[in-house]
Amino acid sequence: MSFIHYMRWQDVIDILLNSYILFRLYVLFRGTYVFRVLTGIAFLWIFQRISVYFGLILTSWVMQGITALLALIIIIVFRNEIRSVLQAKNLKAILFGFPQKSDPTTIQTIAESVKTLSRRRIGALIVLPAKENLDDVLKGGIPVQGLISKEMITSIFWSDNPVHDGAVIIEGDRIAKVGVILPLSFKSDLPSRYGTRHRAALGLAEMTDALVIVVSEETGNVMVAKNSNIINIHGSASLTEILKEHMGLHEVESGYRQQEKLKMGIAAVVSFFFITGMWFSFSKGLDTLITLEIPVEYTNRKPGFRIVEASVNTVRLHLAGSGALIKSIQPEQVQVKLDLGHAVMGRNIFSITQDNITLPPGIFIRKVVPSVIEVTLDETIKKELPVQVDWVGELPAGLILSAVNIDPENVEIVGGKRILQTLSTIYTEKVHLENLKESGTIFANLALTPASLNIASGSKDKVKIAYVIKHRAK
Amino acid sequence: MRLKYILIVILCLNLFFPQLLFAQNPRHPTSGVTKKKLTLDRAVMCEDIKDFAPHNPAVVFSIKIGKVCCYTSFDPVPEKTFIYHKWFHRDSPSTNKRLYLQPPRWATFSTIQLRETDKGPWRVEISDQNGKLLYILRFSITD
Numbered sequence: 207m208s209f210i211h212y213m214r215w216q217d218v219i220d221i222l223l224n225s226y227i228l229f230r231l232y233v234l235f236r237g238t239y240v241f242r243v244l245t246g247i248a249f250l251w252i253f254q255r256i257s258v259y260f261g262l263i264l265t266s267w268v269m270q271g272i273t274a275l276l277a278l279i280i281i282i283v284f285r286n287e288i289r290s291v292l293q294a295k296n297l298k299a300i301l302f303g304f305p306q307k308s309d310p311t312t313i314q315t316i317a318e319s320v321k322t323l324s325r326r327r328i329g330a331l332i333v334l335p336a337k338e339n340l341d342d343v344l345k346g347g348i349p350v351q352g353l354i355s356k357e358m359i360t361s362i363f364w365s366d367n368p369v370h371d372g373a374v375i376i377e378g379d380r381i382a383k384v385g386v387i388l389p390l391s392f393k394s395d396l397p398s399r400y401g402t403r404h405r406a407a408l409g410l411a412e413m414t415d416a417l418v419i420v421v422s423e424e425t426g427n428v429m430v431a432k433n434s435n436i437i438n439i440h441g442s443a444s445l446t447e448i449l450k451e452h453m454g455l456h457e458v459e460s461g462y463r464q465q466e467k468l469k470m471g472i473a474a475v476v477s478f479f480f481i482t483g484m485w486f487s488f489s490k491g492l493d494t495l496i497t498l499e500i501p502v503e504y505t506n507r508k509p510g511f512r513i514v515e516a517s518v519n520t521v522r523l524h525l526a527g528s529g530a531l532i533k534s535i536q537p538e539q540v541q542v543k544l545d546l547g548h549a550v551m552g553r554n555i556f557s558i559t560q561d562n563i564t565l566p567p568g569i570f571i572r573k574v575v576p577s578v579i580e581v582t583l584d585e586t587i588k589k590e591l592p593v594q595v596d597w598v599g600e601l602p603a604g605l606i607l608s609a610v611n612i613d614p615e616n617v618e619i620v621g622g623k624r625i626l627q628t629l630s631t632i633y634t635e636k637v638h639l640e641n642l643k644e645s646g647t648i649f650a651n652l653a654l655t656p657a658s659l660n661i662a663s664g665s666k667d668k669v670k671i672a673y674v675i676k677h678r679a680k
Numbered sequence: 681m682r683l684k685y686i687l688i689v690i691l692c693l694n695l696f697f698p699q700l701l702f703a704q705n706p707r708h709p710t711s712g713v714t715k716k717k718l719t720l721d722r723a724v725m726c727e728d729i730k731d732f733a734p735h736n737p738a739v740v741f742s743i744k745i746g747k748v749c750c751y752t753s754f755d756p757v758p759e760k761t762f763i764y765h766k767w768f769h770r771d772s773p774s775t776n777k778r779l780y781l782q783p784p785r786w787a788t789f790s791t792i793q794l795r796e797t798d799k800g801p802w803r804v805e806i807s808d809q810n811g812k813l814l815y816i817l818r819f820s821i822t823d
Contacts, residue, residue: 594801597740597820606727607740630771631818633801639740639822679736 214567221478221485228477233304233470240284247276248480255487304470312354312379313449317442319359320419320428329423330363331373331388331403334452336415340375343413347372347386354379363421373406373418389413399425400436407431417452419445495572496532498523500540502579506547510585513546514622514658517580521558524573531568539566544579552624554581584622588662591632592616593669595650599639601675607642609674617652617669618662625656634669645674721755721785723806725819729789739819743794750804750817752779753787763814765790766805769798794821 235241254269281288292300316332323330333340348369352358354376362384363370369385376382390402391409400408407418411431418431419439428439430448439445501520504513521542525532541564544556556562558574565571593612601607619632634650648671652661661667726734726749727741734751741748750765761781767774767790777790792798804817 592816592818594803594818595820596801597822598799600742600823601740606736606738608738610739628771630768631801631803633770 217485217568221482224484225474225478225481228481229474230301232473232477234300235287236473238284238287240280240287243276243280243284247273247280250276251484304466312376313446313453315354315356316359316376316419316449317446319356320421320445321442322356322360323363323421324426324428326360327423327426328360328363328365328421329370329403330359330419330421331407332359332419333373333375333386333388333410334417334419334449335375335377336417336452338414338416340410340414340416343389343410344373344375344383345387345389347375347383349383350381352381354381373410388418404429404431404436408434408436411436417448496525496535498525498535498537498540500537500542503541503543504546504581505543506545507583508546508549511546511549511551511583512586512622512658513581514584514625514656515580515582517578518576521579522575523563523571524575525565525569526572527569531566535566535569540564540569544581546581546583549581549583551583551585554583555579556581582624584624584658586620587623587626588618588620589626589629590616590618591629593652594631594633595671596633596636596653597639598636601639602643604678605643605675606678607639607673608676611672613670613672614666617665619654619659619665620662621659625659634671637671642673642675645672647672716756716758718754718757718761718781718808720752720806720814722751722753722787723815723817724751725749725804725817726751732787734789741794741819741821743796743799743821743823745794747791747793748802748819748821749789749791750806751787751789752806752815753785754781755785757781757783757786759783762809763788764805764807764809764811766807767792768803768805770800770802774802799823 231244232241235244250269250273254266254273257266257269316334320330320332333344358381359374361367362374362381372385373388374381374384375386388406389409390405391412393405393408393412396405396408401422401424403420403422407420407429408431410416410418412434415433420429420431420436421427422429428445429436430439430445431437432452439448499520500523502516502518504516507513523540523542525535525540527535542558543562543564544558545562546554556579558577558579560571563571563574592615595610595612597607617632619626619629633653633655635653637648637650649668650671651668654660724734724737725739725741727736727738727745728747729735729749729751734749737751750767752763752765754763760783763779763781765777765779767776775790775792779788779790781788790804798821801818801820803819806814806817808814
């Protein structure tokens, strides 16, 4: 699980975004040939990665070529399918929409037909059988077995139609019979406004489990009779619901929706894992090495302590990672820090470990050179030291340098305690004698060795040298 | 007697014009107020000792000379004692010479033979028998 530590937030977005794109491609193109070809390409790509893993150079090369070629071909060959998907949907539908299964057309057709009949006040009697066989209770009727349509139903109940007084039996999406005589109800407590159609509808409903729709010729009211009950219907929506319930389509739809949800869920999970696999294949499979020279940063140095010597100032880091990440790496993203919080005065040896190195996510350390750093710490103190001139060269023949006066005679030096304890003199930079022919004055800088030494503020970094030259006595 | 007068004249000159005569002589040599105290009278680096006196005192010496001397004279010397001439090449000790002094005054010197590797700044620390630092002479060995 160590890879989680190396994942960047960009990588998570990368995976999620591409997973969603793949999922949307599935949603938009499922059931088409495009999706099948896309699936084929995906398998080819997986095969190519496996070939790379096992070192099958030629196979992987061929697979790579075919995959690339197929990706191009799919756009050309299936351009019409792609266009139809893109043209048929708006941006919102492409990005977020889910295809809905169309409602059963039979119910819609019946509902719309009833609505038309009601509006035109055309009396109608429509029977929708359930599980029970109605042959014993129905009389007459003409078999039709015609595909149901709004026009057909309307025309059956048209007043000039010879069969308009009978009932229509609908089985599935077909009109099974027309002009069927239904048994009348013998109920004596029916309202007087109910006509023969209502009584017939109720009669069948009392005797069977069928549902009967009645459209009043006089008022245009729609009523539904079922199980000895007859109720008023207001609007197509409520009729549709009753029809769906009668036909058991609620359960079917619920099952269908659950199945769709399951399919979508599986597709989403597969998309996620496929893209995650691709991401790891790209980020880890294409390992690239790089060597960076990184300066060592010393942190948490105790106050008053100073580094007087370090075995190295930079370390060479051999880094590995995917080609894309390695190419994008910036030297400032890589840091090597040594914690001097527990360091003591004198020599300290540190091993450079993973904890000392800060790397961008997705980059791994392979080697550190050198892996051990020696750091010498010292306490900073001030010390006043006498100045001495470091003469070099040769005086002109016959002359001697008999006396020297240095101003200032002493300077205050700031540096490590260990170093300053060993020093008793601070020397000037080398002063050449060749050009000194007579007494005079020159200026010279102080040679601060080692370089960790500094001149204290207030002291001069340059001294004035007054010298006396005499002729050598014989 | 003549030597005594010469020494008095030199002492007076040294008091009034210390840098004129001995640039790296003791700046504040212990004055001879108390005769009982060992007092460094003169300290100087020179090429040689001739007639019991430093010859060609200087602060820079060519390696071609082959040697360099550290001359010190004490006046007074209250009792028989000894002093040290500690030679340092840069800050590294080179040699430590023990030199005896006799009352009432005494001049003595130490010498080192020069080698090619001796080039560079030197110092000689003059200290008494107890190790008390009396004076530091600084000089250079050059080409």
